[in-house]
Amino acid sequence: MRNIFQNTSIPDQQKLLFYYPNKDRWKNSKNAISGRGNQAYLLASALSYDDWVRNNHELQVWQAYLKMGTEQKHWVKEVIRRTKQRDDLINIRFVQKKINRLTTDIARACATISELQMQLSTYWMQTTCETENQRLAQKTANTVAKKLSVEKARSTVATGPVGTDKEDELATETTEIVQPAATTTTTKNHAPEPVERIEKYILDYIHFCTQHMKKLAQSRTRLAKVQMDEFKALEDFEQIASPAQLNIHLILKPKIKNWSTKNKNYQILAKRVELDLPQKIIKKVDFSFKTDESIISQDEAQATYNQMRKITKDFCTQAMTLYLQSTARENEVLSNEIKGILDRLPQENDDGFDAEPGYAAFIHYHELPCRERYQQSRTRINRSDYNTFAGRGFLAPTIINEANIRLIEEEHELLKLGPKFIFNDPKIAARRRITELATLKR
Secondary structure (H helix, E strand, O other): OOOOOOOOOOOHHHHHOOOOOOOOOOHHHHHHOOOHHHHHHHHHHHHHHHHHHHHHHHHHHHHHHHHHHHHOOOOOHHHHHHHOOOOHHHHHHHHHHHHHHHHHHHHHHHHHHHHHHHHHHHHHHHHHHHHHHHHHHHHHHHHHHHHHHHHHHHHHOOOOOHHHHHHHHHHHHHHHHHHHHHHHHHHHHHOHHHHHHHHHHHHHHHHHHOHHHHHHHHHHHHHHHHHHHHHHHHHHHHHHOOHHHHHHHHHHHHHHHHHHHHHHHHHHHHHHHHHOOOOHHHHOOOOOOOOOOOOOOHHHHHHHHHHHHHHHHHHHHHHHHHHHHHHHHHHHHHHHHHHHHHHOOOOOOEOOEOHHHHHHHHHHHHHHHHHHHHHHHHHHHHOOOOOOHHHHOOOOOOEOOOOOOOOOHHHHHHHHHOOOEOOOOHHHHHHHHHHHHHHHHO
């Protein structure tokens, strides 16, 4: 691995990639990475730390899958979709292969981080030694200059306090002899402390920015447990159900699957309408035409453009509202059909079959996925990071005015009209800002 501290000059564009989204929260950490060596370490190790954190979350999920399959004899749908079967040997081999790959990636990231930490420690020790050597050289030069001035004074003045000067020289020499020992001790203990401190700041920042990955891993594990309960409830129902109940179950199964998809689409559309984020097919409609500004004044042309934009926005809002109403109606019709089928489910004994245990088992099996889907939808909608695009990926300063920049009136209008979010790339942000401000002026 090359030494990242040979050239510690950091380009300004790369520095911008590590501006923190909350100025007050990361004030101390920004002070900690103010040194060039720390900035070089940060730029070189950030991706390794990020991979290490994300792979650890993923590793915990697959370890839970392996434990569930070996101890409780149930393989989750995610594993079955990949292997296409429920064979224990094949599934164990597949999950173990995933775990080994994640473990290897984690070990590789740890090795990279350790190598960079050694380079940072060496850099700090060398920097500290150079600083101390310069300070000692300066003190030595001052001492020599003082001795020369004393000798010069002796040669010119016959009656001088020789004893006092000698004592001063001895005291100075003693001080210069004792000081390097203390400096050496300081140098040895100085290097590890900045490395540990900057590692703590980096991990705190990455853990804060990957909260969604942790929640996603926990949700996958929780969903796997619910799927296991649902599968076992289905097995219990099939063992004690009557033929009529089994037929109704086969009729109801595709309807419930279709209802699940429709309900998820309805929840997403409702949130899109609330956040004023139209679908792509609706957003493509853009009512605009150019006016001849050589004939019409600029203010009048701008008023025409504003009216065009208002017509387009009203169309998108009305189209999304109609789309939402249509999806809600589909969801309502499917829910009523499912409820009617459940009401007609045989509850009494028929043709020598005891239907009551089968009915109770089917209701239990039916309520398990519905309860989980309802809980998932509420968790997804009420989640703090659901309303932002930043919650779906690596958190970064995505809002256009995150840095509290002073905006002109046109930029304020751009901020209100959208797009509300930009990529955390200075070049893309600058290019989009110029283009969209020009569009806004039309």
